[in-house]
Amino acid sequence: NAGVTQTPKFQVLKTGQSMTLQCAQDMNHNSMYWYRQDPGMGLRLIYYSASEGTTDKGEVPNGYNVSRLNKREFSLRLESAAPSQTSVYFCASSENRLEAFFGQGTRLTVV
Amino acid sequence: DAKTTQPPSMDCAEGRAANLPCNHSTISGNEYVYWYRQIHSQGPQYIIHGLKNNETNEMASLIITEDRKSSTLILPHATLRDTAVYYCIVRVLANDYKLSFGAGTTVTVRA
Numbered sequence: 588n589a590g591v592t593q594t595p596k597f598q599v600l601k602t603g604q605s606m607t608l609q610c611a612q613d614m615n616h617n618s619m620y621w622y623r624q625d626p627g628m629g630l631r632l633i634y635y636s637a638s639e640g641t642t643d644k645g646e647v648p649n650g651y652n653v654s655r656l657n658k659r660e661f662s663l664r665l666e667s668a669a670p671s672q673t674s675v676y677f678c679a680s681s682e683n684r685l686e687a688f689f690g691q692g693t694r695l696t697v698v
Numbered sequence: 699d700a701k702t703t704q705p706p707s708m709d710c711a712e713g714r715a716a717n718l719p720c721n722h723s724t725i726s727g728n729e730y731v732y733w734y735r736q737i738h739s740q741g742p743q744y745i746i747h748g749l750k751n752n753e754t755n756e757m758a759s760l761i762i763t764e765d766r767k768s769s770t771l772i773l774p775h776a777t778l779r780d781t782a783v784y785y786c787i788v789r790v791l792a793n794d795y796k797l798s799f800g801a802g803t804t805v806t807v808r809a
Contacts, residue, residue: 591741618795629785629799630742637795645796677741687734687797689741 589613591690593678599696600668608663608693610678616688618681619661620645621653623674624692630677636661668697702786707804710780716773718803720786723767728790731762732797733771735782742785742799745771776807 594609612619617638622630622645632645636655650672652664661680665672673696681687703721710716722731733745746753746760748769753760759772773780785802 620795622799629801630797631799632796635795643795679741686744686747687742689743691741692739 591678591680591688593676593690593693595693596691597694599698600665601698602669604668605664605666606668607665608676608678608695609660610662610690611660612678612680612688613659614680614682614688615658616680616682617658618683619655620679620681620687621651621661621663622677622679623647623672624677625674633663633676668695670697673697702788702800704784704786704800704803706801707806710773710776710805710807712778712807712809713775716776716780716805716807718771718773718784718786718805719768720771721768722786722788725766725788726790729788730790731760731766731769732787732789733758733760734785734787734797734799735780736785736802737779737782745784776805778807778809781805781807 591612620635621633624630631647633651634653636642639658642653654662676693677689679687679689730747730749732747734742736742746758748760762769783802783804785799
């Protein structure tokens with residue numbers, strides 16, 4: 588099993604460009620999450636999807652949109668990237684709010 | 699969610715037990731204590747969780763005080779690969795999806 592797979596692993600964007608971060612899990616989990624981690628800081632929740640067909644805002648949703656495409660996939664979109672969105676983005680999944688499994692992260696730089 | 703307090707850093711000798719404290723004096727009766735760790739540049743990894751009783755799994759033991767105001771994560775025989783940031787989190791399992799990661803404790807295991 589691959590667990591939680593994120594693509595791409597690295598990305599450099601220019602200010603104002605858009606992009607979509609992809610996340611897929613193969614554990615048949617109901618819930619999926621997007622977090623960001625800035626240098627030297629803990630993770631902050633951007634959006635989550637409790638189950639297929641639902642999405643909710645987390646702590647820092649501004650500037651982002653999400654799509655729960657199906658049970659496996661949860662994407663995060665930056666419509667107009669800003670330097671403040673330079674961060675490492677982690678996707679995670681869990682079953683019934685128990686232990687969460689995280690991907691390896693997408694390192695995004697906005698210049 | 700209740701707030702947690704952890705020491706910012708600690709050292710441990712390889713092969714010895716590492717005891718990581720966490721204070722959660724405002725924890726409520728339905729909040730669980732979770733521990734995650736994050737090895738450099740990787741996604742967080744679930745370690746263990748508990749409500750009242752002490753818990754043990756293949757990775758660690760969790761000791762929760764009788765009043766539940768503090769807990770200790772024990773890594774029984776620390777190895778160099780246990781060097782990581784360790785996060786203590788409290789959350790209500792029944793209705794809470796997000797994990798609130800604070801600054802954690804940076805644990806350095808030394809040979």
